Every structure is written in C-alpha cells, then in structure tokens.
Amino acid sequence: MNVLRHSWAGLAKWVTTAVAILGTAILSGCSSTQHAASSAPTSSPDVSTPAATSASGTCLSGTFAVVVPTTDNPVRSACLHMDTTVEIELLALRGVTWSAPATSDPSVATVTDQVAPIGTRHDLIRLLRSGTVTFTSVSTGTPPKQWTLTLTVVP
Numbered sequence: 001m002n003v004l005r006h007s008w009a010g011l012a013k014w015v016t017t018a019v020a021i022l023g024t025a026i027l028s029g030c031s032s033t034q035h036a037a038s039s040a041p042t043s044s045p046d047v048s049t050p051a052a053t054s055a056s057g058t059c060l061s062g063t064f065a066v067v068v069p070t071t072d073n074p075v076r077s078a079c080l081h082m083d084t085t086v087e088i089e090l091l092a093l094r095g096v097t098w099s100a101p102a103t104s105d106p107s108v109a110t111v112t113d114q115v116a117p118i119g120t121r122h123d124l125i126r127l128l129r130s131g132t133v134t135f136t137s138v139s140t141g142t143p144p145k146q147w148t149l150t151l152t153v154v155p
Contacts, residue, residue, distance in 0.1 A: 060080050068088070068147050079154060080154070085124075089121070089123070098121055100123075105132070129153070
C-alpha cells in the first residue's frame with residue numbers, strides 16, 4: 001500500500017511540474033491564446049509580479065484565463081484587446097473560499113459571478129470600453145489574503 005501511495009505522490013508532483021512549465025510557455029507567447037494559469041493570492045497587493053503580454057510586447061487577445069490560488073509566477077496585470085474573453089476561477093481549497101471579485105470601474109468591465117456548490121467561483125469578465133480596471137477578491141482563510149488583477153483594455 002505504501003508503494004502505491006508514493007507512486008501517486010510522485011505522479012502528482014510530476015503533473016504539477018508539467019502544468020507549471022506549460023503555463024510558463026503559454027505566458028511566454030507560445031500560443032495565440034494566452035492562459036495566465038497562475039495568480040497566487042497575496043496579502044500585499046503591490047508585490048512586483050509579471051504582467052501578461054504577448055512575446056512581441058503587444059496586448060493580448062483571444063482567451064485570458066486566471067486560476068487562483070497557485071504557487072508560482074502570479075500574474076497581477078495584463079493588457080488586453082476589447083475582444084478578449086477573460087475567465088477567472090477562484091478555487092475553494094481546504095475550506096478557504098473567495099469573495100466575489102469587485103471591479104474598480106464598472107464602466108470599463110463587469111463581472112458575472114457563479115459559485116459552484118463547493119465554493120469555487122467561476123467568473124466571466126465583460127470588457128466594455130478602453131481603460132484600466134482592477135479586480136479584487138479576499139479569501140476567508142486565516143489570515144485573509146487579497147488577490148488583485150489589473151487589466152488595461154485597448155481597442
């Protein structure tokens with residue numbers, strides 16, 4: 001039984017590493033669809049973290065997805081074109097849930113928030129016009145953690 005348990009633990013570690021590498025490759029512009037598969041919560045919203053742009057440094061289009069929490073390379077800001085689909089998933093883990101993401105400027109973007117029975121939030125962001133907007137959510141854990149994402153929307 002212990003051999004099987006260790007095998008599953010090794011497989012889980014390998015899968016986690018593979019997902020992290022894939023997320024980094026996608027963020028590096030290896031795909032026309034950008035997935036920011038990492039955005040870790042923090043209690044300090046002004047921590048210096050990477051911004052999501054394409055490999056050429058231009059703004060993204062297609063689908064931009066963020067999953068919270070994660071362990072490394074959190075994305076805190078992105079430049080997106082108006083036609084970009086923005087998806088945020090705030091995972092409920094070990095009893096910790098997240099508040100509905102609040103928008104700093106509802107004239108730039110709005111949030112459609114859906115909550116699964118286990119507490120995970122699935123949010124769709126609708127980009128309305130050019131501008132800058134910040135989304136914020138706070139966890140129920142002890143101590144509470146704040147997650148933020150700032151989007152710069154361009155035509």
